[in-house]
Amino acid sequence: DIQMTQSPSSLSASVGDRVTITCRASQSINSFLNWYQEKPGKAPNLLIYTASSLQSGVPSRFSGSGSGTDFTLTISSVQPDDSATYYCQQSHSNPYNFGQGTRLQIK
Amino acid sequence: QVQLVQSGAEVKKPGASVKVSCKASGYTFSGYYIHWVRQAPGQGLEWMAWINPDSGATKYAQRFQGRVTINRDTSISTAYLELSSLRSDDTALYYCARGLSSWYMDYWGQGTLVTVSS
Numbered sequence: 001d002i003q004m005t006q007s008p009s010s011l012s013a014s015v016g017d018r019v020t021i022t023c024r025a026s027q028s029i030n031s032f033l034n035w036y037q038e039k040p041g042k043a044p045n046l047l048i049y050t051a052s053s054l055q056s057g058v059p060s061r062f063s064g065s066g067s068g069t070d071f072t073l074t075i076s077s078v079q080p081d082d083s084a085t086y087y088c089q090q091s092h093s094n095p096y097n098f099g100q101g102t103r104l105q106i107k
Numbered sequence: 108q109v110q111l112v113q114s115g116a117e118v119k120k121p122g123a124s125v126k127v128s129c130k131a132s133g134y135t136f137s138g139y140y141i142h143w144v145r146q147a148p149g150q151g152l153e154w155m156a157w158i159n160p161d162s163g164a165t166k167y168a169q170r171f172q173g174r175v176t177i178n179r180d181t182s183i184s185t186a187y188l189e190l191s192s193l194r195s196d197d198t199a200l201y202y203c204a205r206g207l208s209s210w211y212m213d214y215w216g217q218g219t220l221v222t223v224s225s
Contacts, residue, residue, distance in 0.1 A: 001169075034211045036152075043202055043215035044144075044152065055213065087152055091210050095168035096142075098152040 002026050002090050006099035014107045019075040021102045023088035028068045032092035035064055035073045037084045038101075044087065048073060080106050109133040111203050111216035118222045124191040127219045129203030136184035137161040140206035143177060143188045145199040146218075153199075157206060158186055166209070193223045 003026040013019050023033065031051040036044040046055045048064035051071060061076045075082055083106045088099040114128040129141060143155040156167040160179045167175055171190075179186045186203060201219045204212035 032210065036212075038152075043204075043218055044212075045215075046211060046213050049207075049211040049213075089152070089154070089211075094166055094209075095170070096154040096209065098154065101151045 001095055002029060002093060002097060004088055004090055004097050004099040006086075006088055006102050008102060009100065010103040010105065012105045012107055013078045015078060015080060017078045019078050019082075019104065021073045021086055021088075021104075023066075023071045023073070023099050025069045025071075025090055025092075029090045029092035031067050032090055033064075033066065033071045034089045034091060035062075036087045036089065036098075037082075038087065039084045047086075075104075078104075078106060082106065109205065109214045111205060111214055113201075113203060113216040113219045116220040116222070118224065119193050121194055121223055121225055123193050123223075124189060125193060125221050126187055126189045127201050127203075127221070129186045129188070129216050131184045131186070131205070134205070136179075137181055140208055141177075141179065141186040142204045142206045142212050143175075144202045144204060144212070146202070147196070147199040150199075156188070157209060160186065190221075193221075195223050197221065198223045 005024045033051045035048040038044045052064045085101045085103045110132045112130045137160045140157045142157045158165045158177045176189045203216040205214040206212045
């Protein structure tokens with residue numbers, strides 16, 4: 001199985017900060033990497049697919065990059081509404097594992 | 108608009124089975140996969156399986172193989188997840204999600220809470 005490791009596990013940022021979350025795969029997954037945002041009591045929301053494609057309707061302050069084993073999710077200017085848990089997920093091979101999540105708190 | 112509406116919460120005893128439904132609307136059901144993902148209380152997301160509603164092909168995570176069955180009824184645009192031999196650690200929120208093949212999940216159901224308790 002491919003293991004997905006996110007860092008950090010949690011972080012705190014101020015409005016307007018640039019935030020980067022990293023995700024590392026235990027083996028190459030090419031660009032089969034997605035990012036989801038989850039808020040309490042709500043279903044996950046797709047932000048980025050295939051490493052760097054922005055899902056329709058997602059604010060442009062979100063961006064993704066990387067290929068192979070190392071990936072990043074960047075929020076260019078954090079907003080209060082971005083308080084959430086973020087998950088990466090590989091879709092290269094079964095089982096399509098998620099990372100353990102990164103909790104973002106807005107100061 | 109795309110919607111996935113799941114069946115209601117369930118309470119089951121250990122050893123029992125549970126069947127969760129996921130009714131799709133707002134798009135061509137056979138054109139997208141349906142994935143199942145679960146989340147135990149306070150834990151992260153865990154992918155379980157997908158089904159291609161067009162062909163009926165399925166793929167399961169190995170750890171659920173033999174205990175989980177997914178199928179669909181294309182006449183009513185509904186997919187089903189059945190989990191058997193329930194244990195307390197199967198207590199979780201179960202989500203269905205629309206998938207562009209196995210690549211990513213772009214619309215999610217509201218989740219179905221399954222509680223396993225004696």
